[in-house]
Amino acid sequence: MPAPDSAPSASESPYGEFLAELDEIQRHKWHLSESEGIDVGFERALNDWSRRHRTAWRRMRNELRHHLPSAVL
Template structure:
């Protein structure tokens, strides 16, 4: 039995969760590179929620509406 990666459709709750998690991981990687050490997921999550989420969500919703 082989396991298949789980894929989720954009616009579904799970698909949006995965897209947001990917952006948080990207922020974590970039900030960790800049700082010279791993900043940790919790720090990246808080920074993301405070400084980036609202704008990303707005752009993401606009992109999803255009695809419909």
């Protein structure tokens, strides 16, 4: 069993990354819905965010983790 100080934090775990990405998609859904005046739905927001923002967002998170390993993302 790993020592508590060597265990990955929630933000470093795959589930933590999933939650962070989900939060970004929900935020994107809100912005899209506000700009269009309707609820665009999760699937459309997910597809739009993935196509437009995911690569840059993932790159930014990876760079921050590399440069600031103890940073909470």
